[in-house]
Amino acid sequence: GLIMGTGLLSALIGLKSIGVVVPDTGPSHGIVALGRLDDLPVYIAAVALIIMASMLHNGVKGAVLIGMLGATLADWILNGDMPGEFVKLGHVTPHAVEFSVLLDPSSWVQVFALLLMLLFSISGAVIGSSRMAGLLSEEGTVPGSTAVYVVCGLGTLLSSLLGTSPIFVSMSA
Numbered sequence: 001g002l003i004m005g006t007g008l009l010s011a012l013i014g015l016k017s018i019g020v021v022v023p024d025t026g027p028s029h030g031i032v033a034l035g036r037l038d039d040l041p042v043y044i045a046a047v048a049l050i051i052m053a054s055m056l057h058n059g060v061k062g063a064v065l066i067g068m069l070g071a072t073l074a075d076w077i078l079n080g081d082m083p084g085e086f087v088k089l090g091h092v093t094p095h096a097v098e099f100s101v102l103l104d105p106s107s108w109v110q111v112f113a114l115l116l117m118l119l120f121s122i123s124g125a126v127i128g129s130s131r132m133a134g135l136l137s138e139e140g141t142v143p144g145s146t147a148v149y150v151v152c153g154l155g156t157l158l159s160s161l162l163g164t165s166p167i168f169v170s171m172s173a
Contacts, residue, residue, distance in 0.1 A: 125169040
């Protein structure tokens with residue numbers, strides 16, 4: 001269920017970014033509507049999807065990565081939108097941690113929800129990966145899994161100090 005939901009959300013985001021899914025402004029006032037299917041980004045995505053599927057069918061290693069890079073390059077070339085620079089290092093500024101927000105009881109609901117979401121995603125990724133790799137013990141434990149939780153926790157603390165999103169581990173990534 002979680003993996004399917006994440007996949008559907010990723011598909012919706014991708015379809016929105018190429019214009020297939022647009023906000024509904026019609027009289028029905030739905031959430032989304034069908035966009036234009038005759039735009040260049042839609043054609044690029046459809047061709048890339050067909051090429052990726054055929055490469056996956058033929059067992060080409062790195063087929064999805066090759067397809068994504070090819071679609072990106074095709075979009076840059078066909079739209080004349082090549083980036084001026086590929087890597088730009090910005091200045092990192094640490095943020096002050098504001099603990100007074102935790103005095104509001106409703107904030108603890110959000111903290112607990114985020115904690116559960118992160119724990120379930122990390123647990124699912126660790127257990128699923130170890131099962132696929134044959135590392136899951138008969139008791140259901142994963143050797144070295146404590147280190148994964150510690151590193152994700154420390155990374156999330158560091159990301160909060162830098163003002164970025166938490167470490168989110170997912171099997172769909």
